[in-house]
Amino acid sequence: MSAKQLTVERIYSSPELSGKTLKGLKASPDGKRVTFLQGKKDDYERLDLWQFDVATQKTSLLFDSDELHSGEENLSDEEKARRERLRLSGTGIVSYEWSDDGKALFFPLAGDIYYWRVGDKKARKIISTPEFETDVKFSPKGNFISYIREQNLFIFDLKKNKEVQLTTQGKGNIKMGMAEFVAQEEMRRMSGYWWAPDESKIALTRVDESTVAEVTRSEIYADDIKMITQRYPFAGEANVEIELGILNLADKKISWVDLGKDKDMYLPRVDWTKNSNVLSYQWQSRNQQSLALTLVDYPSMEQKVILKETSTTWVNLHDDLEFLKDTKAFIWASEKDGFNHLYLHDLEGKQLKQITQGDWVVDEISYIDEEHKNIYFLARKDTPTEKHLYKTSYDAPGKITRISQRDGFHSIKFSENGEIYIDDYSSITTPPQVSLHQPDGTQISWLNQNIVDKKHPLYAYMKDWITPEFGTFQTKDDTTLYYRLIKPANFDPKKTYPALVYLYGGPHAQLVTNRWEKFLPQYMAQQGYVVFTVDNRGSNYRGKAFEDPIYKAMGGIEVEDQIEGVKFLRKFPWVDKNKIGVHGHSYGGYMTLMAMFKAPEYFKAGVSGAPVTDWRLYDTHYTERYMGNPKTDSKAYENSSVFPYALNLKGPLLIYHGMADDNVLFKNSTRLYKLLQDNNIPFYMMDYPGKKHGIRGKTTEMHRLNMIRDFFDLQFGLKSN
Numbered sequence: 001m002s003a004k005q006l007t008v009e010r011i012y013s014s015p016e017l018s019g020k021t022l023k024g025l026k027a028s029p030d031g032k033r034v035t036f037l038q039g040k041k042d043d044y045e046r047l048d049l050w051q052f053d054v055a056t057q058k059t060s061l062l063f064d065s066d067e068l069h070s071g072e073e074n075l076s077d078e079e080k081a082r083r084e085r086l087r088l089s090g091t092g093i094v095s096y097e098w099s100d101d102g103k104a105l106f107f108p109l110a111g112d113i114y115y116w117r118v119g120d121k122k123a124r125k126i127i128s129t130p131e132f133e134t135d136v137k138f139s140p141k142g143n144f145i146s147y148i149r150e151q152n153l154f155i156f157d158l159k160k161n162k163e164v165q166l167t168t169q170g171k172g173n174i175k176m177g178m179a180e181f182v183a184q185e186e187m188r189r190m191s192g193y194w195w196a197p198d199e200s201k202i203a204l205t206r207v208d209e210s211t212v213a214e215v216t217r218s219e220i221y222a223d224d225i226k227m228i229t230q231r232y233p234f235a236g237e238a239n240v241e242i243e244l245g246i247l248n249l250a251d252k253k254i255s256w257v258d259l260g261k262d263k264d265m266y267l268p269r270v271d272w273t274k275n276s277n278v279l280s281y282q283w284q285s286r287n288q289q290s291l292a293l294t295l296v297d298y299p300s301m302e303q304k305v306i307l308k309e310t311s312t313t314w315v316n317l318h319d320d321l322e323f324l325k326d327t328k329a330f331i332w333a334s335e336k337d338g339f340n341h342l343y344l345h346d347l348e349g350k351q352l353k354q355i356t357q358g359d360w361v362v363d364e365i366s367y368i369d370e371e372h373k374n375i376y377f378l379a380r381k382d383t384p385t386e387k388h389l390y391k392t393s394y395d396a397p398g399k400i401t402r403i404s405q406r407d408g409f410h411s412i413k414f415s416e417n418g419e420i421y422i423d424d425y426s427s428i429t430t431p432p433q434v435s436l437h438q439p440d441g442t443q444i445s446w447l448n449q450n451i452v453d454k455k456h457p458l459y460a461y462m463k464d465w466i467t468p469e470f471g472t473f474q475t476k477d478d479t480t481l482y483y484r485l486i487k488p489a490n491f492d493p494k495k496t497y498p499a500l501v502y503l504y505g506g507p508h509a510q511l512v513t514n515r516w517e518k519f520l521p522q523y524m525a526q527q528g529y530v531v532f533t534v535d536n537r538g539s540n541y542r543g544k545a546f547e548d549p550i551y552k553a554m555g556g557i558e559v560e561d562q563i564e565g566v567k568f569l570r571k572f573p574w575v576d577k578n579k580i581g582v583h584g585h586s587y588g589g590y591m592t593l594m595a596m597f598k599a600p601e602y603f604k605a606g607v608s609g610a611p612v613t614d615w616r617l618y619d620t621h622y623t624e625r626y627m628g629n630p631k632t633d634s635k636a637y638e639n640s641s642v643f644p645y646a647l648n649l650k651g652p653l654l655i656y657h658g659m660a661d662d663n664v665l666f667k668n669s670t671r672l673y674k675l676l677q678d679n680n681i682p683f684y685m686m687d688y689p690g691k692k693h694g695i696r697g698k699t700t701e702m703h704r705l706n707m708i709r710d711f712f713d714l715q716f717g718l719k720s721n
Contacts, residue, residue, distance in 0.1 A: 506587030
């Protein structure tokens with residue numbers, strides 16, 4: 001094997017270094033085929049739609065995005081924001097959906113909608129308008145396709161080949177059937193409308209944004225500056241006013257749900273039961289310490305609260321509410337015993353059984369086999385650093401069987417009929433592989449074996465590939481923390497090396513996992529750095545007690561745990577104690593600043609990406625969940641801001657930010673720039689014109705990683721290659 005040096009330019013060039021990547025994996029509801037999105041050989045960001053036939057085990061191209069639409073795709077602002085929040089990247093066909101009967105699918109492309117029935121030679125463009133349609137869905141029986149256009153809800157009747165507009169109120173500050181900003185960004189609720197199972201009704205929201213503060217911000221591009229007016233609900237300020245209604249398709253009349261006298265609340269989830277006249281919704285208090293599950297009967301609109309969750313800190317939201325078809329019961333996830341587990345309740349809310357239990361967490365429900373009363377779920381039962389598929393009985397809980405066998409990380413998608421599942425697998429040493437299985441785990445075939453052989457893009461680099469090491473250490477208060485460590489290239493224990501602490505540190509996140517990872521840690525290790533990552537308290541998949549210490553104290557325990565990590569790292573004689581840097585993006589950017597400002601004796605240089613600098617500048621739902629309300633908890637906000645500590649900066653610091661960021665607003669960084677400048681404290685900055693929070697794009701990402709490497713090389717005296 002002739003080794004090649006890993007370069008930034010190669011990391012972000014085609015073909016993908018990790019090998020062929022299948023995105024948007026879905027099993028058709030009838031289990032006869034698997035569909036997925038795949039980048040072109042000469043441009044991994046340009047996606048086409050492919051299929052794998054389970055019977056013949058043959059893979060074929062379904063739709064070439066270039067044949068359907070060539071040239072630039074001018075996304076609407078709404079679509080740009082939606083893709084940012086869905087973390088959808090690339091161009092071409094970036095999403096699609098199967099009908100529930102598996103006989104048809106649709107996909108949006110360049111603002112239009114294409115419809116294809118299985119067996120047809122071509123896809124039919126059913127919507128072709130100057131406007132951009134978003135949140136496109138199939139109706140449950142596949143007779144309609146629904147979508148939002150210009151803040152109103154429309155349906156397209158596939159049999160009559162006719163479009164029908166269902167709402168007309170949407171304009172200005174009124175949005176019909178649309179999820180508000182914090183619902184999309186923080187609640188993972190991307191939609192504002194929901195079909196009843198029999199297609200007779202649609203539940204939908206009416207959002208009034210007029211109550212939310214209007215912010216005029218600049219989006220700075222390379223050749224112009226756009227002044228954007230945005231409704232942004234800053235922590236402590238007003239949210240949208242939201243209503244929930246049930247629209248009858250027969251007469252388009254909306255019956256409104258009484259959400260109570262307290263309008264300062266959240267509507268995080270809406271789900272139909274198996275009965276098309278019974279809707280469920282989840283009501284969440286503004287402080288997020290109370291969550292209620294309520295059933296609504298149509299047409300009487302009578303309601304009944306059937307379940308309540310409370311907490312002295314906050315109640316985490318989840319998507320594991322499953323109403324069973326053949327029994328008057330539902331499955332619900334709860335952290336009430338300290339760890340996220342599954343419970344069986346009747347429709348009156350009475351708990352019938354605790355299905356799973358133990359000092360480990362359930363990630364999500366994968367499939368419910370009602371015929372045999374089994375439930376398949378993803379969980380961290382064996383270790384929090386791996387995700388596996390398990391099975392147990394929800395009728396007679398007890399024995400839990402692990403289905404996935406290979407150590408690592410398994411993401412699972414079942415077909416609607418439960419006959420097959422897709423396993424999207426990777427480990428720290430194995431690039432993503434996709435296989436097809438029977439419910440008992442028996443492998444049917446490979447969809448993407450992705451072996452690193454001589455033809456694989458990664459093959460030429462494997463001689464110098466460094467295998468990360470995993471371990472744990474105890475903090476001074478005897479808390480167990482997990483870490484990942486990558487030793488530098490050509491490691492010699494008699495030498496000393498600079499180290500990079502690569503972190504995120506925020507809630508609902510985890511970096512120390514046995515899964516294929518981003519290339520930054522590997523690349524920096526190959527440049528001569530020890531790369532060290534710790535999942536501190538406040539991060540995910542260790543139980544609620546592990547998360548709760550950040551309540552009204554962000555930037556506290558997380559930094560203390562990272563300091564404990566550096567103390568542990570310093571015990572290795574080959575780590576240069578005076579050359580330990582820190583880098584992270586988003587919450588990791590915030591953590592980088594807090595580490596540099598609060599613990600300069602441990603962190604000697606830092607690169608902070610798109611950081612929050614004052615939690616008053618972030619949105620209501622995320623911030624108040626962890627920090628309380630700034631109007632009543634102002635001291636907590638002051639202590640968690642970077643500004644009280646910024647003047648303690650001792651070492652070199654680089655801050656970068658997207659100049660069109662609509663999530664962590666650019667003013668987070670500019671305010672810090674000014675404070676440091678006003679106090680004659682030197683620092684470095686790099687701002688990216690036109691880029692949003694993710695700062696995506698091949699060449700931009702090349703520039704960013706080169707910049708990070710060059711910065712630490714400069715500070716720690718390493719030669720730039």
